[in-house]
Amino acid sequence: xxxxxxxxxxxxxxxxxxxxxxxxxxxxxxxxxxxxxxxxxxxxxxxxxxxxxxxxxxxxxxxxxxxxxxxxxxxxxxxxxxxxxxxxxxxxxxxxxxxxxxxxxxxxxxxxxxxxxxxxxxxxxxxxxxxxxxxxxxxxxxxxxxxxxxxxxxxxxxxxxxxxxxxxxxxxxxxxxxxxxxxxxxxxxxxxxxxxxxxxxxxxxxxxxxxxxxxxxxxxxxxxxxxxxxxxxxxxxxxxxxxxxxxxxxxxxxxxxxxxxxxxxxxxxxxxxxxxxxxxxxxxxxxxxxxxxxxxxxxxxxxxxxxxxxxxxxxxxxxxxxxxxxxxxxxxxxxxxxxxxxxxxxxxxxxxxxxxxxxxxxxxxxxxxxxx
Amino acid sequence: xxxxxxxxxxxxxxxxxxxxxxxxxxxxxxxxxxxxxxxxxxxxxxxxxxxxxxxxxxxxxxxxxxxxxxxxxxxxx
Numbered sequence: 001x002x003x004x005x006x007x008x009x010x011x012x013x014x015x016x017x018x019x020x021x022x023x024x025x026x027x028x029x030x031x032x033x034x035x036x037x038x039x040x041x042x043x044x045x046x047x048x049x050x051x052x053x054x055x056x057x058x059x060x061x062x063x064x065x066x067x068x069x070x071x072x073x074x075x076x077x078x079x080x081x082x083x084x085x086x087x088x089x090x091x092x093x094x095x096x097x098x099x100x101x102x103x104x105x106x107x108x109x110x111x112x113x114x115x116x117x118x119x120x121x122x123x124x125x126x127x128x129x130x131x132x133x134x135x136x137x138x139x140x141x142x143x144x145x146x147x148x149x150x151x152x153x154x155x156x157x158x159x160x161x162x163x164x165x166x167x168x169x170x171x172x173x174x175x176x177x178x179x180x181x182x183x184x185x186x187x188x189x190x191x192x193x194x195x196x197x198x199x200x201x202x203x204x205x206x207x208x209x210x211x212x213x214x215x216x217x218x219x220x221x222x223x224x225x226x227x228x229x230x231x232x233x234x235x236x237x238x239x240x241x242x243x244x245x246x247x248x249x250x251x252x253x254x255x256x257x258x259x260x261x262x263x264x265x266x267x268x269x270x271x272x273x274x275x276x277x278x279x280x281x282x283x284x285x286x287x288x289x290x291x292x293x294x295x296x297x298x299x300x301x302x303x304x305x306x307x308x309x310x311x312x313x314x315x316x317x318x319x320x321x322x323x324x325x326x327x328x329x330x331x332x333x334x335x336x337x338x339x340x341x342x343x344x345x346x347x348x349x350x351x352x353x354x355x356x357x358x359x360x361x362x363x364x365x366x367x368x369x370x371x372x
Numbered sequence: 373x374x375x376x377x378x379x380x381x382x383x384x385x386x387x388x389x390x391x392x393x394x395x396x397x398x399x400x401x402x403x404x405x406x407x408x409x410x411x412x413x414x415x416x417x418x419x420x421x422x423x424x425x426x427x428x429x430x431x432x433x434x435x436x437x438x439x440x441x442x443x444x445x446x447x448x449x
Contacts, residue, residue, distance in 0.1 A: 042418060044420045044421065046424050059420045059423075059424065060420075061419055061420050075420070142397075142402075143405075176438075182405065182408060185404040185407055185408065186408070188413065196436065226436065226437065227437075228435065228437035230440070232440070236408065236412065238407070242410075248435070250435035250437070254434075256434045256435070268412065274411070282433055284433065287434070306432060306434055307434055312432070320417075339428075341432075363428055365421050367420060369418055
């Protein structure tokens, strides 16, 4: 419960800030509005493959403005998952399932602000989520500074296949604050902060922990509170290329601390191609109650490798091709993105052979984007 | 009482000093921002691809948030 008190204080403070900003936005009336996001459609096929897991499916996004004041966005996302991960093959049987995710958002432009209200729903056979988000982006200081404030409230329902008596809930609160600043005619920088508070069932109904070598159901705390701060800078190098760098520090009440550092380079080739390359390194410490094989009974115990001590090196690239263009009518691009994941766990044993576990995975994204 | 008067004097002095400072003005004019409006400068160019990448990381890493992707969150177990 100690985790929920600071979270409540932050909730109250951020809600007050959000309310005052909203009040300012609507009281001032509409004289000049920031531009709405451009009309846009995206269609993607995505695949993740690695560690015995394959997740693939289509995703769609359509955005259209109405009367130059409101822009509506609809999204659909499917994950068709075939899971034979190390957790599954060592304690259960491989399975297949689908996750369907729907989203609807409305952007409203008023004076120097863009207000975005969004709802979302995600459903798996044994897990469903509903969410509501409100984000405000406010331009200030002659358009050189953009302040973003956002809030998401989500509620999950957790069931267990094979155990019809199991039913539990989880609730999540997310508060975002961001500032993007124009530094020079060539450089932008941003700072983002996010506080997340969770209560309810925060584990996995199927996963087991090991205590004295024996498998027992994992036991997670029912509250968690986390903070993250991210710094980014991106610069136009002037030769039709750009460079970016970012760093994020994360910490939570489960005693996990994580650092993420990423650098990227983008460049136009000819009249039709834009290429991006980037490297991302992530490292984290373990949760207080994580144990590969606990040597004592404790209130909470987990062998979820996501909560263990590990690092992850990601190398990625994207290529965008100007396929068809009719000035003033539409602009169609074909895009391909690849990411290679290399996860090395420092305290998670592959119990099939007794050695530290690691995995490599590949992510492929093929998509068309159209602005019209 | 003496300390209140002292605080007031300090506050007035600070205001007087600040009053003499020029308020910063936007130093990059709108016509100088062409290089910033190029798509190559967008931090999240394609919403679906950014959301998918964030989802893949959310499942595998405990670190979360402050990504700058609107809405955020995983919506998954």
